[in-house]
Amino acid sequence: MVVTANPAKKPRHHNVKRPMSLGLQVESVTRTKTGHLKEHFTLGEKLGHGQFGKTFLCVERQTGKKYACKSIAKRRLLSMEDLDDVRREIEIMHHLSGRPNIVSIKGAYEDSVAVNVVMELCTGGELYDRIVKRGRYPEKKAAEFTKTIFGVIETCHSLGVMHRDLKPENFLFVNEDENSPIKAIDFGLSVFFKPGETFSDVVGSPYYVAPEVLCKCYGAEADVWSAGVIVYILLCGVPPFWGESEQELFEEIMCGDIDFTSDPWPNISESAKDVLKKMLVRDPKRRITAHQVLCRLKSSLGACRLRVWLLKPTDSGVLSQLSAIYA
Known part of the structure; x- marks a missing residue:
């Protein structure tokens, strides 16, 4: 089943209707002289x-x-x-x-x-739309997106920034090419943080929100959970948690089982499933970090290249195929 709805495009406080207003009438928002x-x-x-x-x-x-x-x-x-x-x-x-x-x-x-x-300007559209169009991505391509997404998270966290609204809609393709790079956007819910600091405001998008956010006590680990949900969708085309209502969805996020048995999961590598399970650990203290994810990806790729290098010269046909796959 392909994700066809767009549950993530909701306002920050999605249960509150904002009245029309003339606003706060402040003299300056940016507090600097910017020009028109x-x-x-x-x-x-x-x-x-x-x-x-x-x-x-x-x-x-x-x-x-x-x-x-x-x-x-x-x-x-x-x-x-x-x-x-x-x-x-x-x-x-x-x-x-x-x-x-x-x-x-x-x-x-x-x-x-x-x-x-x-x-x-990024002209290639949202990652979300390409997932909807394709249904899901092959494991190798999903791994490339995973590397980029967690590279962004590691960069943000190393600079003391928590994104707080990671979802496929917030990654844009630079251009319309199939192999276009993607870039993270929309830092409207992002905050600066210090190591060990926790937050209590419930923000983000329902399908991607971490359980500790719903418990109103969370840190930067919540970004890893959200990215894990993205990776899950990349690999199988549906979110790991689903509900007929927002309340049902949140209950699933808090205590529901994650399906790793239905199609296509039997055809996805154990290493991919293992790292994904570590992203979606409900205890944030036990959850894998962005840096650890990148190390796992690098190690996995290095092991593949080592296997290629160890092949005998007589296996040149297989060697050329594997070299193309893992290049």
Whole structure:
């Protein structure tokens, strides 16, 4: 069964309807003099929309280079928490800018009605949409995505950032090529953290939220759980936990069994299933870290290459095939 619904695209507080408002009427969100967006960029077509605003294509006037512009409507910022979220998102994007597989920020521009965050343009669509189109990915390709996703997590955690909303919708392909790289986006729920620090606010997307988040006591390990759910979906096309209601879903996340027996799991390697089980350990203290996942992937790949190297010269036909697979 392919994931066809899009449960992740819900507002942060998905049970609360936001009333229309003129917002907080603050003098400045960014607290810096930024200039107006239209002095530097020309706005183009709408690319998408979210809780606070819309994303547009924009073109830099001086260079003609294309970017994405996330326009956050000030009238939708109803509390100091909303304000702090926008400020923190911009700060975190600057903090992470230039890191591998993380979308880069160009700049933030504020006017009387909106804060406009200009960032790198990715034109290949969401990882979610490609999973829906394909149903699932072969193990080798899933391993490539896993390496990228956990590389992003390791980078974020090493720099003191917890993403808190990892899901296939928040990884974009740079272009439409089948082998296009992917980049992490949407740091609107992200926070800075210190080692050992815990958080209690329940944020994220229902299908990907870690059990300790639902218990309102969690740390950076929650990102690993969310990424584990992504990897599970990459390999089999369905989420590990399902419910007719949000309450049923959360009960499954807290204590439900994970299916590793139905098709296609009998055809997936034991090493892949083993590392996935370690990602989805409910006790965050026993859960594998992003760095350990990357080491496991590197070790597994190295072992495959060693087996290729040990083949006899008479096995040249097999050797060439394996070399192509594990290159």
